[in-house]
Amino acid sequence: MSDKHPELNLDNQLCFSLYAASRHITRLYQPMLKQHNLTYPQYIVLLILWQKEGMLVKDIGERAQLKSNTLTPLLKRLEQNGLVTRQRDSEDERQCYVYLTEQGKSLESVCACIPSQMLKQTEMPVEKLIELKQLLDQLMVTEVHGK
Amino acid sequence: MSDKHPELNLDNQLCFSLYAASRHITRLYQPMLKQHNLTYPQYIVLLILWQKEGMLVKDIGERAQLKSNTLTPLLKRLEQNGLVTRQRDSEDERQCYVYLTEQGKSLESVCACIPSQMLKQTEMPVEKLIELKQLLDQLMVTEVHGK
DNA sequence: AGTGATTTAATCGTGCACGATTTAAATATT
């Protein structure tokens, strides 16, 4: 095993751990989300809408950190599945409001058990999970060169 | 803002932090990788091959936690770009070895500066980054129900 | 009013991820 450049050892790379852990957790969600015919990114968007109804695509994008090129098709799928409706702002036709349907609203209570079920699948103590989340959130704001 | 189900608040979701942070870091890599015409997953595969030449697709997949349905097209692109070659094992024709080309090998030294450049972009102290990595690696092995 | 810049979504193309299936080769079992 070559080690001329130990800094390039995969095991030393925080970034790979991040990449792998993210996909790992998404996989853990899938069995639960599949029951409601949802993907993980769709679930994220619903989490956002359950907090605040009638948001603009732009605002959802800010919250989820996704742009319209990802959101528009995703929202169309949610619309197709009867969970949201989309409506242009009559004041400013550029903007597009996204509303939950009754079916979309009713899914909130059904999904309320998902976080606790996810916790059960992790042996990690809650304090460590909180610590992990704090470190991740710090990482998001600490890069020198803002976007 | 509805809060009937605080457990569904996006801000309380470790999983979203993980998802967002992973994409965030990948975006930070892009300017550096683009110079070498690489994507982040391609870079991961090269990291693996720089450690150990002539691996099977299966072994690369185990290391990167990706299956052939993702790896095969990715490896074909690396082959197209002259960084690797693929060759069936003559002993066992099911298996496929992946070798670095000279160009692929020479990229290692060129990329050796990438990790330190990434570190520079993060204001987070190294100890915290190490802590974060340890927590992420723990998360990967702690779910009760094995794959 | 007219023109240029800005804003918002949508569109387009490429490259992952991944479940499911297929193909071919190797191994195990009868």
Added chain:
DNA sequence: AATATTTAAATCGTGCACGATTAAATCACT
């Protein structure tokens, strides 16, 4: 030896991500 099972990679279809561009509406400014 013939058949069944297992294994490895490839193939297929769907849904993200995201850079780049487009189209339309609004705003800013002369």
